[in-house]
Amino acid sequence: MFLTHAHIDHIGRVPELIQEGFRGEILCTHGTKALIGPMLEDALEFTAYHQDKKEKIMSDIEDMTWGFEYGESFNLRKGIRFSMGRAGHILGSCWIRFDMDGGSSIVFSGDLGAKHTPILPAPDVPEPCDLLVMESTYGDRNHEDRTMRWQRLGEVLFKALADNGKVLIPAFALGRTQELIYEMDRLFSGHHKTSLKSKIPVFIDSPLGLKITKIYSKLTEYWDKEAIGLLQKGDHPIDFNHLYSVERHTDHLKLLEYPGPAIIVAGSGMCAGGRIIEHLKHGIGNPKTDIFFVGYQARGTLGRRIIECISDKDSQVIIAEKSYPVRAAVYRLTGYSAHADQQELLAWAKAIRPGHIKLVHGEPMAQKALKTKISLMQ
Secondary structure (H helix, E strand, C coil), X not given: CECCCCCHHHHCCHHHHHHCCCCCCEEEEXXXXXXXXXXXXXXXXXXXCCHHHHHHHXXXXXXXXXEECCCCEEEEECCEEEEEEECCCCCCCEEEEEEECCCCEEEECCCCCCCCCCCCCCCCCCCCCCEEEEECCEXXXXXXCCCCHHHHHHHHHXXXXXXXXXXXXXXXCCCHHHHHHHHHHHHCXXXXXXXXXXXXXXXXXXXXXXHHHHHHXXXXXXXXXXXXXXXXXXXXXXXXXXEEEXXXXXXXXXXXXXXXXXXXXXXXXXXXXXXXXXXXXXXXXXXXXXXXXCCCCCCCCHHHHHHCCCCCCCCEEEECCEEEECCCEEEXXXXXXXXXXXXXXXXXXXXXXXXXXXXXXCCHHHHHHXXXXXXXXX
16 A cells, blocks of 8 residues: 555545555655654544554554655566655655556656645656546646745734734644744744744644654755755754743643733644634634634635634634634635645646546546646647
């Protein structure tokens, strides 16, 4: 079994597969191997498995998982070789290429990242192949300019913190949290007009997010040139002196009563659970609170319902079966998607020059729009 990256929607069924008797090898990059453990351990907390069974599953996964380097060719079995290249989606993410004796080849994209993503290099481009199996998540749209994203974040934070209130940022533990820390580090460095002059405390109120950030900090060989350059100059790009870790539940409860100003990054990204829920209960009815959404909010989630309140000044939302008035300011900061957009998908596919393309991992409308564009390209 090959894993392209460690997001839970791509690895979440691995424990069930183990339970059903799978005893083969699990193949991925070294970066993904490092992230699988904490991601699955967190996910298993929401299952009915007994603790002993959870430990056995995680032990089996550890024993069965093998990490590989980017850009090297390995023998899978007689007549088949595979290699992995950087996908730029999250740390350790990859596309996978299969080469068969006789000359035929297949490339599976996994999830492709967007250019100008903090910390990560842009996706590598595989050699030409016969068949490209490609994701199409944003096959029907393009992102806004991402190069000045951190400056827009600074401008909005400056306005939001003017009243000494709290800024709440729901964020996924893997990828988004580390990007936000990186960009706030730049904002507090004081090298731009949008820099935040005062050292406002930033709290990472996410046990899983803290574990992932530690892994990101260790695996510097997966960073891009900019992040490595900052580290070499003495500026750790995902750490600064007023960044605080909120690990214990007792500290989380104290943070709920913290008067502000403060920036609080907490999971989950769509407000579907996690510590952000209690922060919303305490702050969504306060006009001094600002809520920043930096990712897609699926229909039916609490995050989506809060965003839908932007145009309704008298709106209320249900949180844990109780109604709360939405008096906080709500913002949507676009440009934080970890997926390549339509233009980037097309450019990547064109550079590969595949014989055929199959589209996966996208809504029907996104696939249809991208298929039309690909037809015009060929």
